[in-house]
Amino acid sequence: MFETIVGQERVKKFFRRVFSEDKLSHSYIFAGKDGIGKSAVAFELAKALNCPNNNCRKCSDCKQVLSLQHQNLHLVFPLPSVEKGEKNPIKSLSESELEQVKNEISQKAKNPYHQISVSKAREILIQSVRNLASELAFSIPEHNYSVVIFFQADKLNQNSANAFLKLLEEPPQKTLFILITESPKTLLPTILSRCQLVRFDLLSEDEIKNYLLEKGFSEEESKKASKLAGGSLQTALEIVNLDLITKFEEALNFLRVVVVCEPTQVLDLAKNLSKREKNELESLFKLTMNWFRDCLLLKAERTDKHLVFETYRENLQKFSQRYHFANENQAIEVLEKGIFSINRNVYVNLLLTDLIVQLNRAILPR
């Protein structure tokens, strides 16, 4: 149990004991900063309570819980307010809002550290709680458990909180309520007193760093992001992904100067780049190499392969059409040599100017 959860050793130990002593309470508040693993633990509990094979991760119950599609798993979160008279808040969503909700849930399934956020959603609606109550009344799980997870439980308003309180006062059998929140103090005292509070800890820099390293980020990136993340894995993930976008943009700007190859621009770019750290230049060249590899994959129509510049697919296609005589392999070779020389050369400025001109010739053979 809890193999996939980063850190939170104290919480894991607590729930392992709860399970071994068969002392599961019917309602918990998971308190702590966003992005540290409260939902991840909640999903693990839902899985443990519904898997017939001791939390195997492989059976259909486990898979359905992990994809957040299990019929015994009920997710409640803030939604846009509904028209008067409408009972089901999901039904009153516009097509694009519904699409957004689905997308948010699928993101949450892929990454439990992601925070569900729907535009124009301010509160947990009373209609959502009423819906939940009727769903729970109809579902009588035979050998497993209904697990209800409230995300951003502090967004319960007075009406929805009172409706939920009624549920808590006469909890349905075999139902576990988990209220996830950053600020438990804002919950109604009557709700607080009926739930067991479980505090989650901020993650340590090492825990975050090791996770990022496992995900394939470099030592340097992982170290930097874990220092800036303030104990939140989600913040760390946002930092590395944002960094990635900056790097993509930088590679594209580099290529723009390369294809135009206007002398003053080339000299300026070479001058600016030569001030950078060598490992930064190396990563710029590596990324640019991936651009040309992506071009080759597109040309070969290898749709089965993942493109590094997937989010820039359109730009890639335009580039390939416009420079269809480009010799990508030659460009890759130029960049490989560039990486080799940059670590051995003092005259980086000169080397860069030369590299830009050579790349231009690879893209636009005369």
Ligand SMILES: [Zn+2]
């Ligand atoms: Zn299973």
